[in-house]
Amino acid sequence: MEPLVSVSDFSKSYGSVHAVRGLSFDVHPGELFGLIGPDGAGKTTTMRTLVTLLRPDAGTLTVHGRDVATELKAIRSITGYMPQRFSLYPDLSVEQNLRFFADLFAVPTDELPVRIERLYRFSRLQPFAKRLAGRLSGGMKQKLALSCTLIHNPVLLVLDEPTTGVDPVSRTEFWEILRELREEGVTIVVSTPYMDEALHCDRIAILHNGRALAMGTPAELIRGMQYPMYALHDDEIVMDYTLIEKLPEVRSVQTFGDSLHITVEIDTDAERLQRHVSAVVEKDVLLKRIDPSLEDVFIAHIEEEAAHAE
Amino acid sequence: MRRRLIAIIRKEFIHIFRDWRTLMIIILMPIMMIVLYGYAITLDMRNISFGVIDDARTAESRALVEAFAENGFFRAWPHEVRRADIEQLFMQRDVDVVIVIPREFSETLGTDRRSSIQLIIDAADSNVGTFVHNYSEQVLQIYNRRMNGKLPVLFELSPRIFYNPDMNSTNFFVPGLVALILMLISALLTSIAIAREKETGTMEQILVSPVHAREIVLGKVLPYVLLGLLNAAMIIVSARILFDVPLRGSLLLLGLMSLAYVFVALSFGLMISTAARTQLVAMFGTLMATILPTIMLSGFIFPIDSMPPVLQYIANVLPATYFLIIIRAIMLKGVGLEALWSQALILTGIGILLIAAATRRFRMRLE
Numbered sequence: 001m002e003p004l005v006s007v008s009d010f011s012k013s014y015g016s017v018h019a020v021r022g023l024s025f026d027v028h029p030g031e032l033f034g035l036i037g038p039d040g041a042g043k044t045t046t047m048r049t050l051v052t053l054l055r056p057d058a059g060t061l062t063v064h065g066r067d068v069a070t071e072l073k074a075i076r077s078i079t080g081y082m083p084q085r086f087s088l089y090p091d092l093s094v095e096q097n098l099r100f101f102a103d104l105f106a107v108p109t110d111e112l113p114v115r116i117e118r119l120y121r122f123s124r125l126q127p128f129a130k131r132l133a134g135r136l137s138g139g140m141k142q143k144l145a146l147s148c149t150l151i152h153n154p155v156l157l158v159l160d161e162p163t164t165g166v167d168p169v170s171r172t173e174f175w176e177i178l179r180e181l182r183e184e185g186v187t188i189v190v191s192t193p194y195m196d197e198a199l200h201c202d203r204i205a206i207l208h209n210g211r212a213l214a215m216g217t218p219a220e221l222i223r224g225m226q227y228p229m230y231a232l233h234d235d236e237i238v239m240d241y242t243l244i245e246k247l248p249e250v251r252s253v254q255t256f257g258d259s260l261h262i263t264v265e266i267d268t269d270a271e272r273l274q275r276h277v278s279a280v281v282e283k284d285v286l287l288k289r290i291d292p293s294l295e296d297v298f299i300a301h302i303e304e305e306a307a308h309a310e
Numbered sequence: 311m312r313r314r315l316i317a318i319i320r321k322e323f324i325h326i327f328r329d330w331r332t333l334m335i336i337i338l339m340p341i342m343m344i345v346l347y348g349y350a351i352t353l354d355m356r357n358i359s360f361g362v363i364d365d366a367r368t369a370e371s372r373a374l375v376e377a378f379a380e381n382g383f384f385r386a387w388p389h390e391v392r393r394a395d396i397e398q399l400f401m402q403r404d405v406d407v408v409i410v411i412p413r414e415f416s417e418t419l420g421t422d423r424r425s426s427i428q429l430i431i432d433a434a435d436s437n438v439g440t441f442v443h444n445y446s447e448q449v450l451q452i453y454n455r456r457m458n459g460k461l462p463v464l465f466e467l468s469p470r471i472f473y474n475p476d477m478n479s480t481n482f483f484v485p486g487l488v489a490l491i492l493m494l495i496s497a498l499l500t501s502i503a504i505a506r507e508k509e510t511g512t513m514e515q516i517l518v519s520p521v522h523a524r525e526i527v528l529g530k531v532l533p534y535v536l537l538g539l540l541n542a543a544m545i546i547v548s549a550r551i552l553f554d555v556p557l558r559g560s561l562l563l564l565g566l567m568s569l570a571y572v573f574v575a576l577s578f579g580l581m582i583s584t585a586a587r588t589q590l591v592a593m594f595g596t597l598m599a600t601i602l603p604t605i606m607l608s609g610f611i612f613p614i615d616s617m618p619p620v621l622q623y624i625a626n627v628l629p630a631t632y633f634l635i636i637i638r639a640i641m642l643k644g645v646g647l648e649a650l651w652s653q654a655l656i657l658t659g660i661g662i663l664l665i666a667a668a669t670r671r672f673r674m675r676l677e
Contacts, residue, residue, distance in 0.1 A: 052518070052675065053676045054676055072675075083511055086511070090510075100320075
């Protein structure tokens with residue numbers, strides 16, 4: 001199948017700052033694709049370029065076979081984009097905002113009531129139709145913004161950190177909506193700094209410093225972790241974990257809430273590791289073999305890259 | 311095209327009427343400005359304080375002093391001054407002028423002999439000095455004609471002043487103020503309206519729609535044309551009521567010309583907004599680009615003909631220059647379009663040029 005979005009060798013700098021360097025990925029029709037990474041990874045720059053708000057310095061980006069550098073109008077009319085910051089008119093009501101964007105996108109007038117009805121149904125904003133957008137809660141604002149980007153039935157939806165600053169309940173609800181949209185065949189590119197949200201995506205790209213460190217389904221990426229991992233769970237431990245890091249079989253140690261995640265060499269014996277760790281911390285500890293999380297995957301990739309750089 | 315344009319215009323009206331505080335400022339600020347500036351900016355002198363050194367001390371010399379005191383331009387009560395104190399009095403700004411009447415003043419009246427009245431004028435402000443000089447001369451002339459029968463009159467200039475017989479400078483300044491305030495407010499309206507959308511991020515959201523630059527630009531200008539016209543009407547009415555500035559020409563013509571001028575100023579504001587990212591930058595940019603040139607170079611205070619050539623070139627591209635000629639001609643002289651069509655054409659031309667340039671410069675991307 002032809003990819004709906006194709007990014008190849010994309011680079012973009014702001015002055016001397018390299019925001020994105022040589023990024024390539026494809027998004028297939030109907031996919032929910034996640035761009036995962038910390039602030040400054042290049043997520044926003046990539047998304048803004050995809051929706052033709054920025055011009056690429058190098059590389060080719062196409063949406064539906066059209067080049068983002070030249071075919072602004074064509075791409076803009078089939079894409080829905082939701083910027084990171086709430087960007088609707090706070091002094092317009094929910095309905096006025098929806099109608100305004102319907103007019104901008106030239107949504108056929110006879111279809112408009114049906115579409116607005118449908119958007120109200122999934123966003124549950126109907127009771128607030130007359131409320132000013134500025135007086136909505138954070139979660140409702142995001143749902144209204146999403147509704148406005150959906151009013152013209154876009155083929156591609158580009159959402160820049162839609163759940164940042166939104167309460168956990170609304171976040172869950174928001175992801176449910178996204179999955180519903182994907183069921184309906186909308187292709188979605190979404191960015192998030194939250195690893196737990198990345199699990200909702202069909203495929204993800206882990207971005208760091210403008211590069212893709214890894215790409216694939218969340219399951220693939222987790223399986224791809226070749227080194228075993230142990231958790232040291234003990235809330236009494238307040239210690240210098242650099243001692244554990246110095247053990248020969250230990251590759252790396254990460255603090256993870258109130259526990260430590262210890263990555264070790266492939267053929268490490270669990271009992272020996274437990275003895276060694278207990279020895280350095282001068283106390284009997286219990287180590288538990290765990291499956292790595294996406295966050296572990298992310299950290300492992302960043303460390304690998306740092307090791308390469310050295 | 312039309313549907314998107316109407317949508318933007320409708321949205322802009324909602325912004326204008328929902329934010330009634332800003333609306334009040336937009337409506338009241340011009341009136342406040344015209345009251346403040348209208349009363350402050352005047353070249354007429356009243357209440358000139360004068361000192362007298364009367365060496366003659368006769369009935370005639372006292373009559374001369376009274377001639378000064380009675381005419382309304384000078385204070386009614388002169389200071390008696392000693393020669394040694396003159397400098398001190400000037401420094402303390404107690405008097406603007408000292409009149410010295412010579413000892414032989416009364417004897418020479420009505421004879422062939424002449425005596426000189428000395429005027430010592432504080433001309434630290436040359437404008438004030440000139441006025442004091444002129445007024446004093448007039449007072450002396452009137453006195454001479456009355457008291458000096460034998461004054462040999464060779465010929466006399468008898469001026470007749472058209473359009474502003476009292477030489478009242480408010481009639482000259484208030485139309486200029488209308489031009490200044492309209493330019494400032496209108497340019498601010500559009501430049502801030504666009505900058506606000508950039509600042510709050512809504513511009514990013516509109517840009518990803520298939521909207522055209524000309525739709526955004528026109529959609530911003532048209533609603534504010536109405537607001538600008540409302541402003542123009544309020545300023546002109548306040549000028550009539552507060553300063554008694556005449557309106558001798560056609561009100562309709564003045565309205566049409568104001569419409570053209572407001573359109574130019576709004577387009578100018580848009581032009582500024584294409585370079586400004588934040589409301590603050592837009593505001594300061596607009597203040598700098600409108601107030602200074604309009605006051606200094608448009609003929610608002612200083613005649614363009616006496617400027618150095620470089621400044622004259624600048625004056626010739628300022629919209630206010632043409633609107634000033636038009637509004638003064640309509641209000642003070644009652645001139646019709648037949649004498650103003652060239653200015654009207656140039657003004658409209660500048661407007662079309664500006665809005666075309668603003669549309670061209672309007673960026674459809676974020677960079």
